[in-house]
Amino acid sequence: MPHPHAKRTGEPCWADLMTSDLPRAREFYTRLFGWTASDSGSEYGNYVTFRKGDADVAGMGAHEAGSELPDAWTTYLAVTDADAAVAAARAAGAEVLAEPMQVGTMGRMAILMDPTGAPVGVWQADEFTGFGAFGDAGTPVWHELNTRSYAAALDFYTRVFGWKPVVLSDTDDFRYSTIGPEDDMVAGVFDAAGHLPDSVSSHWQLYLGVPDVHATAATVTELGGTVIREPWTAEFGTFALVTDPTGALFVIGSVDEPPAAEKAGTEEDGTGEPDADLPIG
Structure with missing residues (x-):
């Protein structure tokens, strides 16, 4: 679209x-x-x-x-x-x-x-304004800042870029805010301090939409990429963390999932709550 x-x-x-x-x-x-x-x-x-x-x-x-x-x-x-x-x-x-x-x-x-x-x-x-499509298969569907310093990140982007973050969750286990109007959210900020490996610094992560995450993850491997985290289902859809053949990291996310209200309890642990160890999309 x-x-x-x-x-x-x-x-x-x-x-x-x-x-x-x-x-x-x-x-x-x-x-x-x-x-x-x-x-x-x-x-x-x-x-x-x-x-x-x-x-x-x-x-x-x-x-x-x-x-x-x-x-x-x-x-x-x-x-x-x-x-x-x-x-x-x-x-x-x-x-x-x-x-x-x-x-x-x-x-x-x-x-x-x-x-x-x-x-x-x-x-x-100037002449180029950016994305021509968003939210469909083969297009970006989400952007996410995984940060080791959550409060500092929100303060920085609010001061410099005029963000108005909306808190999705604010617990020690899972702290996350979204960016954009409620009906058109485009990005998220995840408190990853307790979840990122020591070797991984704070980073922005790109999500790209696909109609079938499991099939696309298999194709990633066939084309020389790597599946870092096998497909998982969360409140907002199905996702897999992958790299291209030279190691560039991105997430593939489903674009055909039903609304969250129709699929409560679809987490791998059966709770319906996002897994704080993983991006939520």
């Missing part, structure tokens, strides 16, 4: 992958999701735009030769002034990984590391 919140300030408007193997990643994602891929040419560093039908759904670029950065997806938040957003973020304790830069006539971007250690992009739209 159309992505009505792509221009809502402070909310996710785009996601792209930085990869060490552009051809391999291109084949993986086009075959997994039925995407088509178009190369922007040398003027834009051969940046690839993925499309589902006629809708822009994600992007991809290549790491510079010799880069030691891991392959990873980045979520971008919409801003009206990238330079002002970066200044505010720096004042609020963020590290600037890439200073604001103009991307031709498309817009202006920057990359930050928030005070809790999670990289995140900012995008000031």
Whole structure:
């Protein structure tokens, strides 16, 4: 469906992958999701735009030769002034990984590391506003900040991006807030301090929709990716945590689940409550 919140300030408007193997990643994602891929040419560093039908759904670029950065997806938040957003973020304790830069006539971007250690992009739209579709198979369906410093993260994004978080749960076992209006939530913040392995830092996580999570997880393996967590069912659907062939992490989530009220008690433990050890979607 159309992505009505792509221009809502402070909310996710785009996601792209930085990869060490552009051809391999291109084949993986086009075959997994039925995407088509178009190369922007040398003027834009051969940046690839993925499309589902006629809708822009994600992007991809290549790491510079010799880069030691891991392959990873980045979520971008919409801003009206990238330079002002970066200044505010720096004042609020963020590290600037890439200073604001103009991307031709498309817009202006920057990359930050928030005070809790999670990289995140900012995008000031000119000609390009971001996602052309959201919430369907083959498109993004959710964005989630898994943070080791939950209160600090909420404070930072509220101050810099104008968030108005809505508390979903606030217990020591499961602390989570959502972003966006009640009828059009687009992102979540998970208190992952007690759940992330020591080797995993705070990070933004991209969820991509599929009609059948179990079948897609099997295809991930067939295409050279890895299933990190086998499919599980939670209050909001069925999910699997996977990587592409070079290790970039993302979540596949079902888009055909009935409303939560119709499927109470579908958790693996039979309680119907989200498993705090896993993203909830």
